[in-house]
Amino acid sequence: MAGRQARVADVHAVARAMPHVTVWERDDGTDRPVYQIGGKSFVFFRTARPDAVDPVTGEKYDDVIMIWTESEDEKLALLADDSLPFFSTPHFDGHPSVLVRASRIGELSRQELTEIVQDAWLSRASARRATAWLKEHRL
DSSP, X not given: OOSSBOOXXXXXXXXXXXXXXXXXXXXXXXXXXXXXXXXXXXXXEOOOOTTSBXXXXXXXXXXXXXXXXXXXXXXXXXHHOTTSOOBOOGGGTTOSEEEEEGGXXXXXXXXXXXXXXXXXXXXXXXXXXXXXXXXXXXX
């Protein structure tokens, strides 16, 4: 892992820094925003759900972040890399996204996290916006 460890604050900072992003805040007083581009979510801080639980205690994880991927193949590649903290649940079978616990985000470098969040944005942005962003960043 190169560079400093990622932090949850980096998820917010990178997602907010992408162009044309809107942030949907929950009314329940929790800090679990949904980051969207063109009305499509690309990073989503989930509430505790029965599909993501501690295998030892059975307690629901209350710190899960869902991040869209470019494709099912990209998702499977991220999940296959044992050095990465991503996981999925049967609820997300066939859905192009990965899950990561906020408590494990530090297992990524800030650069790795930045690329993953930018790729999530690109996967949901319109072709025009994605092309413009890629051209601007010479990628």
